[in-house]
Each structure stands twice: as C-alpha cells, then as structure tokens.
Amino acid sequence: MEYNVKDNLKKVLDSLPEGVRLVAVSKYHPAEYIMEAYEQGHRIFGESHEQEIRQKVDVLPKDIEWHFIGHLQTNKVKYIAPYISMIDAVDSLKLLREINKQAIKNNRVINVLLELHIAEEETKYGFSLDNCRQMLAEGEWRELKNVRICGLMMMASYVEDTEVIRREMLLASDFFDEVKAKYFADDDTFCERSWGMSHDYPIALECHSTMVRIGTTIFGPRVY
Numbered sequence: 001m002e003y004n005v006k007d008n009l010k011k012v013l014d015s016l017p018e019g020v021r022l023v024a025v026s027k028y029h030p031a032e033y034i035m036e037a038y039e040q041g042h043r044i045f046g047e048s049h050e051q052e053i054r055q056k057v058d059v060l061p062k063d064i065e066w067h068f069i070g071h072l073q074t075n076k077v078k079y080i081a082p083y084i085s086m087i088d089a090v091d092s093l094k095l096l097r098e099i100n101k102q103a104i105k106n107n108r109v110i111n112v113l114l115e116l117h118i119a120e121e122e123t124k125y126g127f128s129l130d131n132c133r134q135m136l137a138e139g140e141w142r143e144l145k146n147v148r149i150c151g152l153m154m155m156a157s158y159v160e161d162t163e164v165i166r167r168e169m170l171l172a173s174d175f176f177d178e179v180k181a182k183y184f185a186d187d188d189t190f191c192e193r194s195w196g197m198s199h200d201y202p203i204a205l206e207c208h209s210t211m212v213r214i215g216t217t218i219f220g221p222r223v224y
C-alpha cells in the first residue's frame with residue numbers, strides 16, 4: 001500500500017479533541033484499506049454509494065458502523081436500511097419518511113442527521129435553514145418513530161478563504177443551538193454537529209464540530 005493508512009489514521013485521531021468522533025470516509029477505496037484502519041481499532045466508516053457499500057459490508061467485519069454520507073435516493077433506502085448505523089445527509093422530508101418506513105420493515109430505529117445547505121455552491125444538497133425550520137415546525141417528523149434525528153451535518157464551500165468556511169460552519173453551529181433549544185432540549189441523542197473534511201476539519205474543530213468526515217487525509221486520493 002503506497003499510502004500509510006495506519007500512520008495517517010493515528011495522526012488524524014491524535015489531532016481530534018475528546019468528544020469529537022471520526023467517520024473515516026472510505027468511498028472509492030478498497031476493502032483492504034478499511035481493514036488497515038479496522039486493525040488499528042477504528043470502527044466508523046463512511047460510504048456514499050449503495051452498491052459499493054453493499055459489497056464492502058458483505059466482506060468486512062460485522063461490527064463496523066457504516067455511515068451513509070452521500071446523497072441518498074429514496075429508492076435506495078431499502079437496500080441499506082437493514083444494517084446502516086447512520087444516514088448522515090437527510091435532505092428532505094420525503095427521504096425521512098422513506099427511512100422511517102424501511103426502518104419499520106426492518107424492526108429497527110435508524111439514526112439520521114439533517115443536512116443543511118449553507119455553502120454557496122449550487123451543487124450541494126440539503127435543507128436551507130428556512131426549509132429546515134419549516135420542516136421542524138410542521139412537526140410530521142415527530143410521528144416518524146423509527147428514525148432518530150441525532151443532529152445536523154453540512155459541507156462548507158470548497159474555497160481557499162478560510163473565513164468563508166468559518167462563517168458557514170459557525171452559522172451551522174448557531175442553527176444547531178437554535179434547533180436544539182426549540183425542539184430537542186430534552187433529547188440527549190440530538191447532539192451531533194457533523195462538519196469538517198480533509199481540507200477544512202481543523203476549522204471545523206474550532207466551530208464546534210462533534211463528528212468529522214475525513215477520507216483523503218487517511219486513505220489518499222480517490223481514483224474515480
């Protein structure tokens with residue numbers, strides 16, 4: 001292996017303050033890379049394609065906690081519902097309903113994060129802050145007993161200007177506080193602020209992130 005997964009993982013883990021968890025983003029990397037990290041004791045991995053994650057789940061240890069971090073189409077939920085630990089990027093009420101439906105079929109509760117769209121880029125999915133406010137105010141999510149909303153996730157704009165990144169992450173953090181106070185004050189499971197990737201996670205750590213999603217820094221560049 002050209003990339004030293006073991007050393008990279010250790011460096012990243014050593015740089016995280018207590019209470020911040022790492023989703024090791026293994027999309028487009030082979031199962032052997034995941035095993036390298038697994039052997040170091042790491043258990044949380046992130047994937048973003050349904051077929052790819054299914055192939056890996058089949059061949060890798062059963063105690064891995066899989067996060068689905070990419071955009072998820074409603075028609076794919078049924079495939080990942082039996083085993084997924086967390087769906088990190090729920091960007092519509094329609095998707096939330098479908099996750100609930102498939103969770104019921106599998107007789108389980110599925111953890112999710114709501115994805116915010118704060119970045120300037122149009123390609124990024126997610127709720128605008130206003131749409132998220134509206135969805136929560138309307139209250140249907142409360143009836144969806146087989147999904148557990150554990151917090152918020154977002155991707156900052158992919159830019160050089162660290163102040164832009166910081167501003168977006170702080171906006172997400174403020175929004176977390178708003179929503180937490182209004183809807184989840186008594187709910188300890190609503191606690192995750194998932195922002196920070198390879199290029200911007202040091203900033204995310206300054207902006208109250210609790211869960212970083214890091215791929216390239218650990219596994220090297222992806223070959224698409």
Ligand SMILES: *Cc1c(COP(=O)(O)O)cnc(C)c1O
Pocket residue numbers: 025027048069070155197198199213214215216217
């Ligand atoms: C691919 C991906 C990451 C990891 O990106 P790196 O730059 O490789 O760290 C994080 N979050 C999401 C949603 C992704 O799709």
